[in-house]
Amino acid sequence: MDYTFRYAGxxxxxxxxxxxxxxxxxxxxxxxxxxxxxCEITARIRPEVSQQQGFAHAGLAFAIGDSAAxxxxxxxxxxxxxxxxxxxxxxLLAPARGTSLVARGSVIKSGRSLTVAEAKVFAQSGDxxxxxxxxxxxxxxxxxx
Amino acid sequence: MDYTFRYAGxxxxxxxxxxxxxxxxxxxxxxxxxxxxxCEITARIRPEVSQQQGFAHAGLAFAIGDSAAxxxxxxxxxxxxxxxxxxxxxxLLAPARGTSLVARGSVIKSGRSLTVAEAKVFAQSGDxxxxxxxxxxxxxxxxxx
Amino acid sequence: MDYTFRYAGxxxxxxxxxxxxxxxxxxxxxxxxxxxxxCEITARIRPEVSQQQGFAHAGLAFAIGDSAAxxxxxxxxxxxxxxxxxxxxxxLLAPARGTSLVARGSVIKSGRSLTVAEAKVFAQSGDxxxxxxxxxxxxxxxxxx
Amino acid sequence: MDYTFRYAGxxxxxxxxxxxxxxxxxxxxxxxxxxxxxCEITARIRPEVSQQQGFAHAGLAFAIGDSAAxxxxxxxxxxxxxxxxxxxxxxLLAPARGTSLVARGSVIKSGRSLTVAEAKVFAQSGDxxxxxxxxxxxxxxxxxx
Numbered sequence: 311m312d313y314t315f316r317y318a319g320x321x322x323x324x325x326x327x328x329x330x331x332x333x334x335x336x337x338x339x340x341x342x343x344x345x346x347x348x349c350e351i352t353a354r355i356r357p358e359v360s361q362q363q364g365f366a367h368a369g370l371a372f373a374i375g376d377s378a379a380x381x382x383x384x385x386x387x388x389x390x391x392x393x394x395x396x397x398x399x400x401x402l403l404a405p406a407r408g409t410s411l412v413a414r415g416s417v418i419k420s421g422r423s424l425t426v427a428e429a430k431v432f433a434q435s436g437d438x439x440x441x442x443x444x445x446x447x448x449x450x451x452x453x454x455x
Numbered sequence: 456m457d458y459t460f461r462y463a464g465x466x467x468x469x470x471x472x473x474x475x476x477x478x479x480x481x482x483x484x485x486x487x488x489x490x491x492x493x494c495e496i497t498a499r500i501r502p503e504v505s506q507q508q509g510f511a512h513a514g515l516a517f518a519i520g521d522s523a524a525x526x527x528x529x530x531x532x533x534x535x536x537x538x539x540x541x542x543x544x545x546x547l548l549a550p551a552r553g554t555s556l557v558a559r560g561s562v563i564k565s566g567r568s569l570t571v572a573e574a575k576v577f578a579q580s581g582d583x584x585x586x587x588x589x590x591x592x593x594x595x596x597x598x599x600x
Numbered sequence: 601m602d603y604t605f606r607y608a609g610x611x612x613x614x615x616x617x618x619x620x621x622x623x624x625x626x627x628x629x630x631x632x633x634x635x636x637x638x639c640e641i642t643a644r645i646r647p648e649v650s651q652q653q654g655f656a657h658a659g660l661a662f663a664i665g666d667s668a669a670x671x672x673x674x675x676x677x678x679x680x681x682x683x684x685x686x687x688x689x690x691x692l693l694a695p696a697r698g699t700s701l702v703a704r705g706s707v708i709k710s711g712r713s714l715t716v717a718e719a720k721v722f723a724q725s726g727d728x729x730x731x732x733x734x735x736x737x738x739x740x741x742x743x744x745x
Numbered sequence: 746m747d748y749t750f751r752y753a754g755x756x757x758x759x760x761x762x763x764x765x766x767x768x769x770x771x772x773x774x775x776x777x778x779x780x781x782x783x784c785e786i787t788a789r790i791r792p793e794v795s796q797q798q799g800f801a802h803a804g805l806a807f808a809i810g811d812s813a814a815x816x817x818x819x820x821x822x823x824x825x826x827x828x829x830x831x832x833x834x835x836x837l838l839a840p841a842r843g844t845s846l847v848a849r850g851s852v853i854k855s856g857r858s859l860t861v862a863e864a865k866v867f868a869q870s871g872d873x874x875x876x877x878x879x880x881x882x883x884x885x886x887x888x889x890x
Contacts, residue, residue: 327507328507330506330507331505331506331507331512332501332502332503332504332505332506332512333503333504333505333506333512333514333515335503336481336503336504337514356477357477358477358478358480358481359477359478359481360476360477360478361475361476361477361478362472362473362475362476362537367476367477367478367518368518368521368540368543369478369482369514369517369518369521369522370478372514372517372518372521372543373512373513373514373517373518376513376514376517377514392507394547395513395547396546396547396714396738397544397545397546397547397687397716397738398513398517398544398545399542399543399544399545399689399834399881400542400543400544401541401542401853401854401861401881401883402539402540402541402542403853403854403861404854418836418838418876418879419836419838419839419876423713424686424740426687426836426838426879441853441854444853444861444881446834446836446879446881448686448687448738448836450714541859541883542832542861542883544689544736544834546708546709546716546736546738548708548709548716549709563691563693563731563734564691564693564694564731568858569831569885571691571693571734571832586708586709589708589716589736591689591691591734591736593691593831593832593883595859617797618797620796620797621795621796621797621802622791622792622793622794622795622796622802623793623794623795623796623802623804623805625793626771626793626794627804646767647767648767648768648770648771649767649768649771650766650767650768651765651766651767651768652762652763652765652766652827657766657767657768657808658808658811658830658833659768659772659804659807659808659811659812660768662804662807662808662811662833663802663803663804663807663808666803666804666807667804682797684837685803685837686836686837687834687835687836687837688803688807688834688835689832689833689834689835690832690833690834691831691832692829692830692831692832
């Protein structure tokens with residue numbers, strides 16, 4: 311699908327929104343790419359975000375996958391709109407082992423009020439990427455009160 | 456439903472598994488209760504786990520809700536079994552504002568290999584609890600290799 | 601939770617909507633109960649709605665579970681509103697064997713535009729009811745154009 | 746991804762399983778394609794499978810989407826294995842209007858016991874196809890008892 315930004319300041323809006331999230335700082339996550347209908351977020355796999363076997367915690371894959379899907383959805387919204395996840399499903403496909411995770415979110419269907427978006431999360435180790443999670447959920451456009 | 460532990464060391468197994476998760480330490484989460492088929496986990500709402508409006512990030516609700524559901528499922532498993540989330544859905548119902556979140560996970564259907572479990576997450580503020588998220592997902596029993 | 605109808609004609613609106621669905625007639629489904637925030641729908645298990653082992657098809661559990669959740673949600677909406685499922689998850693917990701299925705839908709969180717609702721589906725055999733499916737999803741209030 | 750059948754009789758197994766489902770006959774659904782990791786199922790939009798506005802019922806999109814995902818998953822299983830949906834999520838994206846629905850199911854991750862599969866459902870009208878639903882769920886390999 312071929313999308314275009316509906317707001318010239320979409321990239322700045324996303325970067326400011328991302329920077330305002332204490333959680334992204336805590337997880338050492340970074341927004342790498344924002345294009346119309348697409349967002350990429352990465353985070354290193356560190357002991358601070360591990361589960362009991364030393365792999366990355368499902369909560370990390372969820373947090374960056376959900377954010378990538380959300381910012382992909384927001385990229386298609388007009389000026390003044392923020393985005394809220396109403397529901398999200400995650401499938402965990404393989405252990406998240408490696409040096410970092412990369413989440414790539416994209417829009418499936420963009421509507422006036424609701425957007426359906428997905429994300430794929432890969433574990434990176436050297437030059438290899440392994441798909442470790444897929445997410446599918448609903449985003450709602452909201453205007454700040 | 457009336458469940459019983461299938462392993463006398465179930466509470467210690469859960470506490471050890473919880474303590475080995477770097478993510479739970481990073482989120483300052485604590486396991487408060489483990490009973491047969493039930494688990495309660497809390498976490499304070501701090502700037503380090505916030506989203507852009509200062510409320511708790513969806514990633515926090517997911518992380519403690521998913522863990523509460525997972526440890527509820529594990530509580531019914533025999534000795535030597537660990538638990539893995541295969542998929543989980545979260546609905547975000549209201550802004551997570553207040554002093555802390557509490558997640559209560561419980562088992563809906565316990566099977567040999569798969570368990571279906573749910574969690575409800577509440578925001579606490581003074582004496583008030585507000586339901587801010589519900590989760591429903593699938594857990595798989597695994598033996599450590 | 602304690603709900604009340606927001607439209608005095610809610611029961612008639614639901615019965616008319618139900619009767620207008622060719623699919624419910626094809627599945628021989630019947631609306632048994634509509635109360636504020638709650639709906640019960642039944643369907644007999646017949647060869648025409650079976651899967652390959654002779655049990656009721658997952659599509660039957662979905663169709664009546666989704667409808668029960670939807671009409672539960674609609675029961676709390678003002679005059680002139682219809683309801684639409686935006687997304688729905690179903691867990692299939694046990695084979696759907698017996699004489700009939702009964703789906704009980706109820707509202708978890710009722711909002712202006714979106715409602716989160718769930719349904720439990722039981723297989724009935726003599727005096728016994730077995731939980732065979734749970735559903736959790738999102739309903740949107742729409743005005744007919 | 747590049748898959749191959751693990752059982753030479755995979756196509757016949759699928760066609761026999763499909764033919765044994767009374768529900769598929771009731772919905773006038775047809776299996777059009779079975780390839781390794783992929784299945785296509787169609788059904789005409791008829792008054793017998795309508796919702797209250799005359800479009801195809803969500804239950805039809807679910808039934809053929811779930812079946813397409815399930816037979817895609819089964820296509821990669823060894824001799825003697827049948828497939829069971831353990832959970833499935835459907836997003837309804839647009840009204841299902843037109844002459845027929847086509848569901849295309851494909852495998853995302855094939856595992857020993859669990860397979861994650863998705864389906865896209867399109868409404869066909871003349872030469873046009875409109876995406877009306879996406880499904881994402883879990884299939885379990887089972888041996889008949």
